[in-house]
Amino acid sequence: MISYSTIICSSISALCVLSTFCMQAQSVWSSKKSSWIGISSADKTAIEDFSKKYTNYLYNARTELSSTKELIEESKKNGFTIYSKLSDIKPGAKLLFINRDRALIACIIGAQPFIKGSRLIAAHHDSPRIDIKARPLYETEGFAMFQTIYYGGIKKYQWANLPLMISGRIDTKDGKTTWIDIGKNPEDPVFVIPDAAPHVDSPLRNRTYTSVLEGEELDPVIGSIPDDKNSVFNGVMSLLHQQFGFQEEDFVSAELHITPASPPREIGFDRGLIGSYGQDDRSCSFAAMHSLLSLNDIPEFTSLAYIVDNEETGNVNNTGAASIFLNSVYSIISEATTKQQFNTNITNQALHNALVISADANDGISPLFPGLSEKSNAAKLGYGICIKRYGRSFDANSEFTAKIRNLLDINVIPWQTVTYKVETGGGGTIGGQMSKDDMNVIDIGIPLLSMHSPFEISSKIDLWNLNKFFTVFYSSK
Known part of the structure; x- marks a missing residue:
């Protein structure tokens, strides 16, 4: 006849075996540690x-x-x-x-x-970025703007109110290539896609997550000072001609890209991450x-x-x-x-x-x-x-x-x-x-x-x- 104490001992032994098995059966993935641990x-x-x-x-x-x-x-x-x-x-x-x-x-x-x-x-x-269209330059409400089309999968709302730069190349009929790089250096001007103020944006508040800004609303401000005929369009076009020597039609053979102007930065008190x-x-x-x-x-x-x-x-x-x-x-x-x-x-x-x-x-x-x-x-x-x-x-x-x-x-x-x-x-x-x-x-x-x-x-x-x-x-x- 098996005694009560024998049953208790056997049960404890079984639990110990089961516990050991569970410890051994723990997934290898859950035991992986941060790569920073043990670094010399x-x-x-x-x-x-x-x-x-x-x-x-x-x-x-x-x-x-x-x-x-x-x-x-x-x-x-x-x-x-x-x-x-x-x-x-x-x-x-x-x-x-x-x-x-x-x-x-x-x-x-x-x-x-x-x-x-x-x-x-x-x-x-x-x-992913924003590109400039072939006929990009237009004037509205006292601002010169660029018409754009986005490239790759972006969340459009993330591109508003950021300092932006323009870079790329313009190839003209005479075979000349002009390289553009504006906004990267601290002394350069930057460009921005302006958002609506919270004081007046109630008609926009029912927009869905991915449509806070529509694709046709990703147009940056590129100028605001008019020429002597009160045309900001002409003022900006005149500056572009003076600085780079191209005409409005040369945008057709241009590859100009809008990207964030900000430099890479370290993230966190410990500087373990890179943001860019x-x-x-x-x-x-x-x-x-x-x-x-x-x-x-x-x-x-x-x-x-x-x-x-x-x-x-x-x-x-x-x-x-x-x-x-x-x-x-x-x-x-x-x-x-x-x-x-x-x-x-x-x-x-x-x-x-x-x-x-x-x-x-x-x-x-x-x-x-x-x-x-x-x-x-x-x-x-x-x-x-x-x-x-x-x-x-x-x-x-x-x-x-x-x-x-x-x-x-x-x-x-x-x-x-x-x-x-x-x-x-x-x-x-x-x-x-x-x-x-x-x-x-x-x-x-x-x-x-x-x-x-x-x-x-x-x-x-x-x-x-x-x-x-x-x-x-x-x-x-």
Whole structure:
């Protein structure tokens, strides 16, 4: 007969076993800690140094046009030259392929034959913004204004009452290009989209969240002083002609972009975050280029940074990821390294054997709106780079994902995953375009707060770890 005390002891033992099992069964994800924990003083210094280079780039690179200029200039400082002929291509060569001043490929030719494999990191450097229309200038209520059209997915109300700058290029019939950059420097004038005062805005208060400002209401004030005929229109046009030498019709062949004028800033008492316009996706563009430029040895496989335009509008046009620019560069390198004339089969083999990171920022879980994310699959700022898992056949295959996981773990680089909430979130990258060319592609990024806003937020340590990972990826076997 079993005694009462025996039953009690057995029950306690079972509870202990169950408790131990529950402790052991705790999810590995819930035990992950902030990447800041355990960081050495030397690493903190390295993080600050990297952050300063990054924010300097963000300050100067407000659009894909200025970003291309910055990246070319920095590449040349690090020994890269613009490709001109097949004989340029040899192991160790540092080359630039430039696509119409709006996209580029920087590469270091590796020791192995190109068709046996390559390491490519692709990112876009365009960001949501406001563009100027072909017939932009008009006068109303004593102000000169610009007609605009927004580019990419913006929340229109966020662009009111901000100091704005105008940059870009104007190409005239005589073949001349005039570069415009007004509002970035502290002594420059700025432009602003004026909102309605709360004293008089009652007719507007029933507008919905996304329609606080309509698309046709995103027109900035650009002048207010009339000429001697009381025309502000003529006054502004006269100034533009004096300063830049162009006529009103020259706006038709202009690419002028309106972006926030404010510089990047550190956020928080501890300065652990960076706030700036354009971090989607110049965060990944900068890291892709900076890590490539930092390689000291000839990589085993040819390493390429592919920086494209027009992602925010669907990868369109001849400088977007849907163009044949990447295929053309792969064809050139394949021809040069195999010593054979152009051959589609050889190019296809090089594309098939390429390992590709499609690098793009993703949404981080918000401290104010955590319910918009599915918490168990959300990304947190400061907790590492993100392997993106979209589902619905948009993911990398499992074997390539495992290879990336191994590369991260053996190099002790913190990482996490991100999957958007089902049926409520989403986003796209340039990865699908390269997958169509039979390349092996995985989506990697870092989390941001306030994505697509005029002031996005990133974590310094995530940026630093992203750069570390890109460096080891380029050098991977």
